[in-house]
Amino acid sequence: MFTATQRDLKNLRVEGRYRFVFMAMTVLLVLPVLIILALLVVRGGPVLSAEFLFEFPKNGMTAGGVFPALLGTIILVIVALLASVPLGVAAAVYLSEYAADNWLTRTINLAIINLAGVPSIVHALFGVGAFVVFFKFGTSILAASLTLAIMTLPVVIVATRESLQAVPQAFREACWSLGATRWQTIRAVVLPNAVSGILTGVILEVSRTAGETAPIMFTGAAFFLPFLPESVFDQTMALSLHLFVISTQVPGVPEGLPYGVALLLIIIVLVMNALSIGLRTYLRGKKKW
Amino acid sequence: MARSAEAIDERNLAWYLDRAVRVFVFVGGISAIVLIIGIFVFITREGLEFATTTLNIKEFFTSPRWAPTSETRPTYGALALIAGTVSVTGTAMIVAIPFSLGAAIYIAEFATGKTREVLKVLVEMLAAIPSVVWGFIGLSIMNGIIIQLFNVPIGLNVLNAGVILGLMAAPIMTTIAEDALKAVPDDYRQAAEAMGATRWQVIFKVVLPAARNGLVSAVLLGVGRGFGETMAVLMASGHSINIPDSVFDSVRALTATIAAELGETAVGSDHYGALFTLGIMLFVVTFIINLTADLVVRGIKKR
Amino acid sequence: MVGTEVAPATKEAVLDIRNLRISYGSKVALNDVTLDVRPNEVFGIIGPANSGKTSFLKAITRMDDFNASMNVSGQISFLGKDVTKWRNVFALRRRVGVVFPLPVGLPLSVYDNVALAPRLGGTKKKADLDEIVERCLRRAALWDEVKDRLDSLGSLLSGGQQQRLTIARALSQDPDLLLLDEFSIAVDPVTTMRIEDVIRELKNEISIIMVTNLVQQARRLADRTAFFLNSEFVEVGDTSPMFEGEVQDQRTHDYITGRFG
Structure with missing residues (x-):
C-alpha cells in the first residue's frame, strides 16, 4: 500500500542532506580536539619522563624538569579546594534545602552566574586588590588559591545543588517526621545520597583550577623559583604559568619542552574530567531508588 | 500513658546545632552575593581614583594610543584595545555560532545512543582544555598553519586568536543550545510530524523557534566567554596595539593588556589604576551580558 | 465556630484541636475542626479525596514549617501544650509517628531505617539499638521476614514490607500518637489485614489517628470517627452508632452507606 511518492523521496533526500551538514559541523567542531591531542602526544610525549616530572628546571628553564611547577599546581589546587568546597557546599545546601523562592534566592543565583562569567583577569585584579594588597597576604599561595577558589566556586555550587535536588523530597519528609532536625536530615539522608554527585563537581x-593561569599570575605564581615553597605565604611555580613563560618569555627553549608541559597539563585536566564523567555515568546506573 | 509535654519539650544540642548550621549555610548562600559585590568594590577601589582624576574619559574611548609607560606623556587611549577585543570576539563568534548551533542541533535532534554520548564527552573535553594550552596551540601550531595557508608574514593575528577563541567558546554554546533544544516538548515535534512535516521542517519551523530564547542566551554566554578570555588571546593575537584592517593584522585585547602589563606596574601608580579601570570596564560589560542572558532564559520559563 | 458550645476536652486528651483552619494561599484546605483524641483510642478520619485529611495530619506535627504557602490557624494542643508553643518542635515530632500513604523506605539498610530515630535521639549502644530494632520490627509484624537481611536496603523491600518497615520506624520514635495516612493504599489485602492486627495491638499502648478512604476499615478499627468533606469538618462521633445510622448530618450517612464518594 505504502509506496514512496516522488515527494517522499525528495524529502528523504533533503533530510539526508541536512543531516549530513549538521553532522559535518559537529565533526569539524570536535575534530580539532583530537588533532590537538594527537599533536601534543606526538611532540610532547617523548619529553615526558621520570626526570621531567621530578627534576628542577635547568639552564634558565631551557632544560630539566618541571617538578616545582607540578608540585605548585597541586598545592594551589588543594588550598583552593579547602576554601571553595566547604563554602560551595554550604551555599548549595542553603539553596537546595533552605531557600524559599524569593528575591534573595534569585539574587544569589544571579550572583553565581556572574561569578562564573566574570573574566579570569578580573578575578586576578580582585585577587591583587583584595588578597595581595588589602589583606596583605602578599603574592603568595594563599592569595592565589583564594582567587582560584572564588573563581571556581560556581562549579561546586551548581554541581552540589543539582545532586542535592536529585534526592527525592519524600526522603526528607520521612526523616523530618521522625523528629530529625533539618540538619540531621541533611546529614543522615540528603548528603549521603548526594555525596558522589558532589564529588563529581x-x-x-580540580580540572578547572589546575589549568587556570591569569588568576594566579599576579597573586602568587612565580616565573621561576629555585626552591620549593615552605608555607602558604610563599610564592610557587605552577604548570600553567610555566607553559606560558617558557613558550613566550624565555628564549632558546627546545621545541619539545613546552609541548611536554602542555601535554602534562592536559593529561592532568583530562584525567580529572574523565574521572568526573565516568563517576557520573557510573552513578546514573546505580541509583538506590 | 501519655507523658507530659513539659518533661520532653527541651531544647537540646541537636536543636542548637540545627540553628548554627542554618546560620552557617545562610552565610554560604549569600557568599556569592558578597563575593560579586566584593569583586566590584575592590577593583573599583583600585581603579576609581585614577579613573576620576587623571584619566581623560574622552581620550580613553576615542584615542587608539595606549602608552602608559611613555616618559614624556603617558596616554591612556583604549580604543585600539577595544577594537582588538571586538575584532577577536567577532571573528570567534563567526566561527563558533554556526558550528556550535549546528553541533547542538545534530546532538539534540539526530544523534542517538552511543554517538550522542561520545559527542557530548568530546564537547566536554573541548571545554576542559585550559586557556593557556589553547594559547600555546595558537602560538605553536596555528601560527605556522596561517603563515603557510595565507602566505602572510605573521600568523599571530585576529584570525588566529579568533579561531582559537571560537573553539573555546563553542562547547559552552553547544551545551546550552542543546539544553534549550532538548527543553522543547516532544509533543511539539510529534504534533508537527503527525501533520506530515519532515524532520528538517520540524527542526526549522517548530523546534528552533520554540528554543529561540535559549539559543540567544547560548550565543550571549559565548560572547561573554570570548570577551573575557585572557591567556589564549594574549598568546595568539600578536600583541600589537592596533586597530585592525583585516583578520591578518595583529591586535591586543583589553584582557591581554592587563595580563601583560600588571606585573610591571607599581601598586597605586597611574598605570596600575589604568589597568584596573580596564578591569572595571570588563566587569561591567560581562555583567551586563550575563544579566541579559539570564533575563532571556527567564523569558522562556515564564512562557 | 460562632455560637457553638464546645465541650471541654477530657483533661488527659493526647491531642486537642480547636477551630483548626488550614489554607494554602487563598485556597482553604480544611475549615473549623474541633475534636480531641484520647489515650488508647483509634481515631478514624474518613472522607473522599481532597477533603483536607492529609493537611490535617501535617498541621499536627507542624509540617507547615517546611511549606511557606501552608497557613494554619486555630489551636492544636499535643500533650496539653499548644504545638506552636513547643520550644523544640523536633521533640514534638519525635512523639508523633507518621506513616505515609506510599511507603518511603529510606535508602538505608533495614536496620538503619529503624535505628535512625533512636540514634538521632542519642541512643548509641549497639545492644540498645539491637533491642529497639527487633522490638519495633516485631510489633510491625515484619521481623520474621527481614531478620536475616537486616543489612539489605530498606528501599528494596516489597511495597507491603516497606509499609510495615515505615510503621516499625515510626514506632522506633517511641511515640504517644501514631498518624496513619491511608496506609493500605499501596498494600495488598493480606498485608492490610496484618497491619490492622498490628493497630489493634498498638492501641493498648498509644493513641492512633487513622486517615482512611476505606469506610469499612474505619468501622473495623476506629473507636470514634470524624467525617471530612470538601474541606469541611462535618461531624465526629462514636464509630458504632455512626455506622448504625445515628448521624448528625445526612451527608455522613450517605457517605458511609456509599451513596457518594
Whole structure:
C-alpha cells in the first residue's frame, strides 16, 4: 500500500542532506580536539619522563624538569579546594534545602552566574586588590588559591545543588517526621545520597583550577623559583604559568619542552574530567531508588 | 500513658546545632552575593581614583594610543584595545555560532545512543582544555598553519586568536543550545510530524523557534566567554596595539593588556589604576551580558 | 465556630484541636475542626479525596514549617501544650509517628531505617539499638521476614514490607500518637489485614489517628470517627452508632452507606 511518492523521496533526500551538514559541523567542531591531542602526544610525549616530572628546571628553564611547577599546581589546587568546597557546599545546601523562592534566592543565583562569567583577569585584579594588597597576604599561595577558589566556586555550587535536588523530597519528609532536625536530615539522608554527585563537581573543579593561569599570575605564581615553597605565604611555580613563560618569555627553549608541559597539563585536566564523567555515568546506573 | 509535654519539650544540642548550621549555610548562600559585590568594590577601589582624576574619559574611548609607560606623556587611549577585543570576539563568534548551533542541533535532534554520548564527552573535553594550552596551540601550531595557508608574514593575528577563541567558546554554546533544544516538548515535534512535516521542517519551523530564547542566551554566554578570555588571546593575537584592517593584522585585547602589563606596574601608580579601570570596564560589560542572558532564559520559563 | 458550645476536652486528651483552619494561599484546605483524641483510642478520619485529611495530619506535627504557602490557624494542643508553643518542635515530632500513604523506605539498610530515630535521639549502644530494632520490627509484624537481611536496603523491600518497615520506624520514635495516612493504599489485602492486627495491638499502648478512604476499615478499627468533606469538618462521633445510622448530618450517612464518594 505504502509506496514512496516522488515527494517522499525528495524529502528523504533533503533530510539526508541536512543531516549530513549538521553532522559535518559537529565533526569539524570536535575534530580539532583530537588533532590537538594527537599533536601534543606526538611532540610532547617523548619529553615526558621520570626526570621531567621530578627534576628542577635547568639552564634558565631551557632544560630539566618541571617538578616545582607540578608540585605548585597541586598545592594551589588543594588550598583552593579547602576554601571553595566547604563554602560551595554550604551555599548549595542553603539553596537546595533552605531557600524559599524569593528575591534573595534569585539574587544569589544571579550572583553565581556572574561569578562564573566574570573574566579570569578580573578575578586576578580582585585577587591583587583584595588578597595581595588589602589583606596583605602578599603574592603568595594563599592569595592565589583564594582567587582560584572564588573563581571556581560556581562549579561546586551548581554541581552540589543539582545532586542535592536529585534526592527525592519524600526522603526528607520521612526523616523530618521522625523528629530529625533539618540538619540531621541533611546529614543522615540528603548528603549521603548526594555525596558522589558532589564529588563529581569537585573533580571537575580540580580540572578547572589546575589549568587556570591569569588568576594566579599576579597573586602568587612565580616565573621561576629555585626552591620549593615552605608555607602558604610563599610564592610557587605552577604548570600553567610555566607553559606560558617558557613558550613566550624565555628564549632558546627546545621545541619539545613546552609541548611536554602542555601535554602534562592536559593529561592532568583530562584525567580529572574523565574521572568526573565516568563517576557520573557510573552513578546514573546505580541509583538506590 | 501519655507523658507530659513539659518533661520532653527541651531544647537540646541537636536543636542548637540545627540553628548554627542554618546560620552557617545562610552565610554560604549569600557568599556569592558578597563575593560579586566584593569583586566590584575592590577593583573599583583600585581603579576609581585614577579613573576620576587623571584619566581623560574622552581620550580613553576615542584615542587608539595606549602608552602608559611613555616618559614624556603617558596616554591612556583604549580604543585600539577595544577594537582588538571586538575584532577577536567577532571573528570567534563567526566561527563558533554556526558550528556550535549546528553541533547542538545534530546532538539534540539526530544523534542517538552511543554517538550522542561520545559527542557530548568530546564537547566536554573541548571545554576542559585550559586557556593557556589553547594559547600555546595558537602560538605553536596555528601560527605556522596561517603563515603557510595565507602566505602572510605573521600568523599571530585576529584570525588566529579568533579561531582559537571560537573553539573555546563553542562547547559552552553547544551545551546550552542543546539544553534549550532538548527543553522543547516532544509533543511539539510529534504534533508537527503527525501533520506530515519532515524532520528538517520540524527542526526549522517548530523546534528552533520554540528554543529561540535559549539559543540567544547560548550565543550571549559565548560572547561573554570570548570577551573575557585572557591567556589564549594574549598568546595568539600578536600583541600589537592596533586597530585592525583585516583578520591578518595583529591586535591586543583589553584582557591581554592587563595580563601583560600588571606585573610591571607599581601598586597605586597611574598605570596600575589604568589597568584596573580596564578591569572595571570588563566587569561591567560581562555583567551586563550575563544579566541579559539570564533575563532571556527567564523569558522562556515564564512562557 | 460562632455560637457553638464546645465541650471541654477530657483533661488527659493526647491531642486537642480547636477551630483548626488550614489554607494554602487563598485556597482553604480544611475549615473549623474541633475534636480531641484520647489515650488508647483509634481515631478514624474518613472522607473522599481532597477533603483536607492529609493537611490535617501535617498541621499536627507542624509540617507547615517546611511549606511557606501552608497557613494554619486555630489551636492544636499535643500533650496539653499548644504545638506552636513547643520550644523544640523536633521533640514534638519525635512523639508523633507518621506513616505515609506510599511507603518511603529510606535508602538505608533495614536496620538503619529503624535505628535512625533512636540514634538521632542519642541512643548509641549497639545492644540498645539491637533491642529497639527487633522490638519495633516485631510489633510491625515484619521481623520474621527481614531478620536475616537486616543489612539489605530498606528501599528494596516489597511495597507491603516497606509499609510495615515505615510503621516499625515510626514506632522506633517511641511515640504517644501514631498518624496513619491511608496506609493500605499501596498494600495488598493480606498485608492490610496484618497491619490492622498490628493497630489493634498498638492501641493498648498509644493513641492512633487513622486517615482512611476505606469506610469499612474505619468501622473495623476506629473507636470514634470524624467525617471530612470538601474541606469541611462535618461531624465526629462514636464509630458504632455512626455506622448504625445515628448521624448528625445526612451527608455522613450517605457517605458511609456509599451513596457518594
